Amino acid sequence: NAGVTQTPKFRILKIGQSMTLQCTQDMNHNYMYWYRQDPGMGLKLIYYSVGAGITDKGEVPNGYNVSRSTTEDFPLRLELAAPSQTSVYFCASNLGGLNTEAFFGQGTRLTVV
Amino acid sequence: KQEVTQIPAALSVPEGENLVLNCSFTDSAIYNLQWFRQDPGKGLTSLLLIQSSQREQTSGRLNASLDKSSGRSTLYIAASQPGDSATYLCAVRQNFGNEKLTFGTGTRLTIIP
Numbered sequence: 001n002a003g004v005t006q007t008p009k010f011r012i013l014k015i016g017q018s019m020t021l022q023c024t025q026d027m028n029h030n031y032m033y034w035y036r037q038d039p040g041m042g043l044k045l046i047y048y049s050v051g052a053g054i055t056d057k058g059e060v061p062n063g064y065n066v067s068r069s070t071t072e073d074f075p076l077r078l079e080l081a082a083p084s085q086t087s088v089y090f091c092a093s094n095l096g097g098l099n100t101e102a103f104f105g106q107g108t109r110l111t112v113v
Numbered sequence: 114k115q116e117v118t119q120i121p122a123a124l125s126v127p128e129g130e131n132l133v134l135n136c137s138f139t140d141s142a143i144y145n146l147q148w149f150r151q152d153p154g155k156g157l158t159s160l161l162l163i164q165s166s167q168r169e170q171t172s173g174r175l176n177a178s179l180d181k182s183s184g185r186s187t188l189y190i191a192a193s194q195p196g197d198s199a200t201y202l203c204a205v206r207q208n209f210g211n212e213k214l215t216f217g218t219g220t221r222l223t224i225i226p
Contacts (some may be wrong), residue, residue, distance in 0.1 A: 004156075031216075033213070036218075040122075040137045040218060041218065042117075042202070042216045042217060042218040042219065043202075043204075043214075043216040045213055045214075047218040048213060058213065079197065090156060092157075092214075100162075101147065101162050102159065102204075102214060103159065103163065104149075104156040104158075105156055105158075106155060106156040107154075107155070107156050109154075
């Protein structure tokens with residue numbers, strides 16, 4: 001069981017470039033999330049999805065977009081990268097229901113220069 | 114707005130000692146609380162999930178307690194080992210339906226051989 005898989009693991013972008021962070025899970029989970037983790041700041045929710053075709057904003061959505069065309073995949077799109085988007089990005093999923101565990105990918109370390 | 118605090122930010126203890134990590138939250142209307150471990154440069158690994166109706170949950174040398182009314186949780190680690198060195202994060206789930214997690218900033222634990 002692969003769990004939650006994120007690609008790439010590392011990426012350097014120049015200011016103004018765009019990229020897509022990929023996330024896929026093989027656990028048939030309904031709920032998927034994107035978080036960013038900045039040093040000493042904890043994890044902040046960017047976007048989340050409660051099922052295919054449904055997405056919603058989290059705490060820090062500006063500068064990002066998402067789509068959820070399948071249950072398995074939840075890509076995060078960065079348009080016009082800015083230095084403030086330098087961070088570690090984590091994708092997570094859970095089955096849904098009152099008390100289910102969240103499972104996380106290994107993260108993508110993004111640097112914008 | 115829910116706020117989750119973990120104090121201290123860092124902790125060093127000699128190998129073999131028992132230790133307690135603390136997590137506090139401001140809004141007691143939670144559905145569950147989850148403890149995670151994060152190794153440097155890695156993703157988050159779920160350790161324990163404790164439901165709001167539970168007082169404690171155990172897994173091996175780990176024991177998590179929850180006092181919802183006072184907004185506190187502790188993670189007890191027995192007979193600490195160097196392999197326990199990592200950052201420990203707690204997260205609370207508050208809103209049923211979107212199942213977002215609100216994270217603390219973590220405690221960086223170092224076990225001294």
